[in-house]
Amino acid sequence: MNTTIEKEIFDIIGDNHQMTSVETPLRSDAFDRSDAQKMEVIEHHFEIIMKELGLDLTDDSLQGTPHRVAKMFVQEIFSGLNPANKPKISVFDNSYQYDKMLVEANISFNSTCEHHFLPIVGKAHIGYVSSGKVIGLSKLNRIVDYYAKRPQVQERMIMQIFMELKTVLETDNVIVVMEATHLCVSSRGIKDESSYTSTLQYGGVFNQKEFRDDFYKMIHKE
Secondary structure, X not given: OOOHHHHXXXXXXHHOXXXXXOOOOOOOOOOOOOHHHHHHHHHHHHHHHHHHOOOOOOOOOXXXXXXXXXXXXXXXXXXXXXXXXXXXXXXXXXXXXXXXXXXXXXXXXXXXXXXXXXXXXXXXXXXXXXXXXEEOXXXXXXXXXXXXXXXXOHHHHHHHHHHHHHHHHOOOOEEEEEEEEEXXXXXXXXXXXXXXXXXXXXXXXXXXXXXXXXHHHHHOOO
């Protein structure tokens, strides 16, 4: 049983959107159960939550909700937890010798705050300079989507995407910007509906200001 002090600490961590590591916290037995088994357990417990809230699950509109939520959690919005769902990423030799910056801007993503399980909605912008390898453009979107589909903290999410891109492209010449609205800020707590959160991660040639400036110009074209 958590003490009052422990619960206060939990609230502080949540309100400050703290993370504990770059890796998503997972138990060693996280994938011992099948998706179907997980959905069955989640459905049961979500039904209990709904009943505790006083909802009438005999109503036609509500009686299927525990099943729908369980399916959504496992197969959709948290599917990025399972490494089996990691997108197959193919890279190719830069045979045409393109040696300038490539930018994929305005990649939409939907994630979930791990502190309150409320949506994080935003855009990601990715740039890289090839060191010999190139990646299909749609694969950049798929990498963002994969890491977004799990309980997240924005700082962790951008670092996971950044490190994945460095690994698959075999270069440090990568830059990622993420801009997002957090419903745990806009719909609860301070209830600020106008603010958004920006994060930035870069390496290699993007340590040079002129490269970063060129990247910013490209993503902010109107």
